[in-house]
Amino acid sequence: MSTWKWGTVTSVNPIKVTLDGYGEQPTPARTCATVKVGDLVYTHLANRRLVILGVNGGDTPPWMQTLEPNGHVCFPDGFMIAWRTVTATLGSWKELEVATRVHVEPALLMWALDRARLSADDVPEQLKAFPKWLAGESEPTYRQLQKLAGWTHTPLGFFFLAEPPQEIVPIPDFRTLGNRQIAQPSPDLLDTIYQCQKRQDWYREYALAEGLERLAYVGSMPQGTPVKVAADAIREALHWEPEQRDQNRTLGDARRTLISGIEDLGVLVVVNGVVGANTHRALDHDEFRGLALVDDLAPLIFVNGADSKSAQIFTLIHELAHVWAGDTALSDANLSAQDGQSSKESWANRVAAEVLVPADELVGAWRQTTVKELTARFKVSELVVLKSAFDAGLLEWDDFRQRYRDTEAAASQSLADRDAPSGGDYYKSQPYRLSRRFARAVIADTREGRTLYTDAYELLGVAKHSTFENLAEVVMA
Secondary structure, eight states, X not given: OEEEEEEEEEEETTEEEEEXXXXXXXXXXXXXSOOOTTOEEEEEEETTEEEEEEETTSOOOGGGTTOOTTOOXXXXXXXXXXXXHHTGGGSOGGGOOOOSBOOOOHHHHHHHHHHTTOXXXXXXXGGTTHHHHHHTSSOOBHHHHHHHHHHHTOOGGGGGSSSOOOOOOSSOBOOEETTEEOOSOOHHHHHHHHHHHHHHHHHHHHHHHHTOOOOTTTTSSXXXXXXXXXXXXXXXXXXXXXXXXXXXXXXXHHHHHHXXXXXXXTOEEEEESEETTEEEEEOOTTTXXXXXXXXXXXOEEEEETTSOHHHHHHHHHHHHHHHHHTOOEEEOOOTTXXXXXXXXXXXXXXXXXXXXXXXXXXXXXXXXXXXXXXXXXXXXXXXXXXXXXXXXXXXXXXXXXHHHHHHHHHHHHHHHTSOOOOOOOHHHHHHHHHOHHHXXXXXXXXXXXXXXXXXXXXXXXXXXXXXXXXXXHHHTO
């Protein structure tokens, strides 16, 4: 969602704004102007990221000072009103026409490319004037700025700031590369997190209104709980004992069963390999494998669907372990990332491995079967089997290290050889991309008149009522 809104400043450290019709925003605002509590401000909101563009009755923001007069109206009506109000002291505002060009700091243009992992050589034909904007020789029109924002997946309001904003992952980040935390997040990762948070916020309000019980298991086994104790509790809750596990013939069957079991526990489970439903924005499994947003009314797990099915199964249980521990987290769920890995991430890895490959069962089967046969039995990857065998004392370090590296290289090559995600069957994919539990709640609440259809369309990522009804037929079945 991208929208222009009036609001009132409620705090300045950090800057918080209550928007008309939207309430107080959960994330601090960035601003183009000096503000104080009580100021009436005009803002741009895009996926939980808010930028204050100007203050009613205040000074003209820097980005407005170079606007050309006598241009064509190309801003939304609401923006025209805001500009006229903010710049009323400049005179003749009743006759004012909005200019065609807007000043954008060259540093912001370069920052937008960098954060999107693009270069000036990638600029499309409709933005061919980009080098001149970068050199300060000309300015983009509003429509060109909209196209640039869409191409780089940058919130439009960011281009009105005086300098590039510092973006950080808005949840605890347990990913590591060697012994370093991973730096600049991609727009795809940030948009995914903010979308998950928005849907979780809605579901929390829904759960409160419905009087749903708080989930006692959330946070019931913090890090430090013996791995076997936590794993046994999770396995029992999921009914993932050998008899139930063996009823799943394929990895796909096992993944569906586990997703259904986790959602039956009250967790929203989202599995998606793209941003929203945009197949042109594939997620990078090397950047992150999953995340957990912990809440005792609306816990949410996201699994990167760009990963292999066996890796997705491990990530599902890894993130569920974080929910059991009460830890909101962005994870790599990577068994090979031992150096510098956080203790919470390491604990969740060991719990997930024990849930899926119980040490007692593995020890009994190790001498009688091959690793490949064990992967089919436990519905996990060879990497998980090897790591579980090492932890159980069934492999020596040198043997484990070599076999693990060879298997990891083969798995990485297999993922690299996979085709880019396609649209597939929308109505089969969308329940996983949304969480079937979440989609059912939105549809039911909308049909009962408590959620507006327009809000439901946005929450579910649909554009037409016919798509809403077709999706409802699938998820409510």
